Amino acid sequence: MTDVRDGLDWVGLHHTGTVSPEIRPLWRTKAAGFATTCRHVPTQQTVPTMSPQDYTKWAYEYWYGKVFANDLADQIDEHTFLVVDTCDTATPAVGSADSMMYAALGARGCLTNGGARDTDETLASKHLPVWSRWIVQPMYQGRVEWGGHGMTVEIGGQPVRPDDLVVADGDGAVVVPVAYVDDVLTYAIQESEKDKAARAVLFDRLGIERDDSVRPVFDVAPHPYAKSAEEITAILDRRR
Template sequence: MTLSPEAIETLKNVTTATLTTILLKKGLRNVWIRGAMPLEEDQERLVGPAFTLRFVPAREDLATPAAWSKPISTRTAIEDMPEGCIAVIDAMGITDAGVFGDILCARMRKRGVSALITDGVVRDGKGVLGTGLPVWARGVAAPPSVAGLTFVGWGETIGCGGVAVIPGDIVVADSDGAVVIPQALLEEVLAEAPAQEEMEGWIVEEVERGEKLPGLYPMNEETKARYAAYLKEKQGRTS
């Protein structure tokens, strides 16, 4: 899926926390990838379509260094990644074998991949950070992937951090982790997210002014009327 620059810009200005609230209202509770947190502090919010990769438990006849040269390999998968995508890797939460290291991340960066997200870990942590590729993971580990994982393919539905991820789903990742937006709901989210973000910002301002939470969050009818008046006044100032 190709995201428009306008869609990317809109989502870059919406927190993952706000997105989970919007998706919850639509009945989706399980959209936050567990364990995937940014390796670098102050990582900027990133948006992109999911490019999925999947590992299964290591099997000694398959998970060998020789597997890295086979047609179905992480190396081949990287060459299939389109510019702007976010690689989402199902590592089953295993934390004692790094899915990717600095060389693979450097190649991803060269191909214009936006980020790597996994419920596992990466290796060569300092080198990975040095590539400039943003990474969300459970951490780092020295052993290579074949020490605990077998790579089996890419471009299929996966489970990452307990979340179903379909190729082309939209991923938004920031300091609170990574959230998956189903393709079918993208337009609705784009339409609602800025308004939700603005409303929550107004509520925070009201709290700072000393307002009590009951009736404010969530809003009762009186608060809704005050907020509507605020929006009308704001529109008048900008028109």
């Protein structure tokens, strides 16, 4: 993800893309996809007094059948990164059941300025990576209404538009405006491949077994400012 952040810098977007660090992954993982956006709007409705039996009917027929009814599942495929604006309410963007549905439809991850619910279950199965502001307890009914999908939303100080690229890992999340994706990835790859070569030399010096983080992935031109293995070794040997 930090290489993508660097790529944004390379195309002049120094102050664009980085989602606030208060929005964190539920567990250390990585995911990327193109934004499908939606919004949960705080309700002004009052929950009526009723029996628990009547509440079940009210919650499922009225709230989920009308107030929070949506066709979001029709918008999700294997390229989707779900982005949920809860308008800063401490309510869930996803719980265990709906997040499993989205994962089964192919969603790569979820990014939200709200919360995640049922996280013990999600952590056990790790079916959908989630980056959220909070871990929360409430359900949706009586708290938020469905506000639609396909609009620009603001998540952690960054506007996210439909089809923007979302890249996220243990360091947080970054959003690449769709118009800049190709150029940003070009320079993200340039910097990533340079770093891999240097890391390989340093792994050897530190006695760390080489892993995928030091193996080239892309066949790109040599970085114009990359230090050779010999130059890195000479710098290290100077201190002896």
